[in-house]
Amino acid sequence: GAVVSQHPSRVICKSGTSVKIECRSLDFQATTMFWYRQFPKKSLMLMATSNEGSKATYEQGVEKDKFLINHASLTLSTLTVTSAHPEDSSFYICSAPQGAQSYEQYFGPGTRLTVT
Amino acid sequence: QKEVEQNSGPLSVPEGAIASLNCTYSDRVSQSFFWYRQYSGKSPELIMSIYSNGDKEDGRFTAQLNKASQYVSLLIRDSQPSDSATYLCALYGGATNKLIFGTGTLLAVQP
Numbered sequence: 001g002a003v004v005s006q007h008p009s010r011v012i013c014k015s016g017t018s019v020k021i022e023c024r025s026l027d028f029q030a031t032t033m034f035w036y037r038q039f040p041k042k043s044l045m046l047m048a049t050s051n052e053g054s055k056a057t058y059e060q061g062v063e064k065d066k067f068l069i070n071h072a073s074l075t076l077s078t079l080t081v082t083s084a085h086p087e088d089s090s091f092y093i094c095s096a097p098q099g100a101q102s103y104e105q106y107f108g109p110g111t112r113l114t115v116t
Numbered sequence: 117q118k119e120v121e122q123n124s125g126p127l128s129v130p131e132g133a134i135a136s137l138n139c140t141y142s143d144r145v146s147q148s149f150f151w152y153r154q155y156s157g158k159s160p161e162l163i164m165s166i167y168s169n170g171d172k173e174d175g176r177f178t179a180q181l182n183k184a185s186q187y188v189s190l191l192i193r194d195s196q197p198s199d200s201a202t203y204l205c206a207l208y209g210g211a212t213n214k215l216i217f218g219t220g221t222l223l224a225v226q227p
Binding site (some may be wrong): 103 | 148150152158159160161162165204208214215217218219220
């Protein structure tokens with residue numbers, strides 16, 4: 001399957017600071033990427049759809065000013081958690097379909113964010 | 117009614133047995149269905165996709181789709197302890213055009 005990487009894999013930050021998470025498609029181009037978050041023992045929750053060259057589409061209830069998404073190129077999307085608070089601590093995972101017509105999404109390894 | 121429903125488990129099966137994981141969905145327009153495996157602390161890994169009614173086999177895994185009954189299942193033959201994980205059912209297409217996940221079924225294969 002397709003390879004998607006994320007960086008960092010784990011980050012601890014202080015409350016009030018911002019954290020940037022990178023998602024890269026390594027062997028294919030992705031015009032669309034997706035950002036999810038997952039709380040312990042819960043299912044994946046789609047946060048937003050990242051679109052290369054245009055604004056991200058956010059799901060209902062997700063604050064776009066708090067979770068900034070930039071899809072700078074066909075292989076890179078970034079999620080910045082601004083002014084992080086302890087309740088933002090979660091497992092953040094990106095995914096990308098391999099090909100514009102593909103429905104099969106491949107996930108990055110995830111980033112575990114802990115806000116102290 | 118949830119869009120994708122799965123029994124949370126845990127489903128416990130002995131090593132070597134067949135594990136049967138089930139999923140029902142509410143959106144009749146859905147066309148694409150997926151099974152993901154997620155180990156604890158890891159991200160989901162795509163293991164099967166199915167688009168047409170019937171069975172699709174890949175190694176020890178068989179996905180079964182019945183659109184009339186809005187039902188998709190995953191069979192794991194010769195279950196191994198390494199198969200112990202949460203299995204997520206997901207569907208794509210239909211009204212939302214997004215990948216919608218069930219809450220997952222925890223499978224425990226006992227040695």
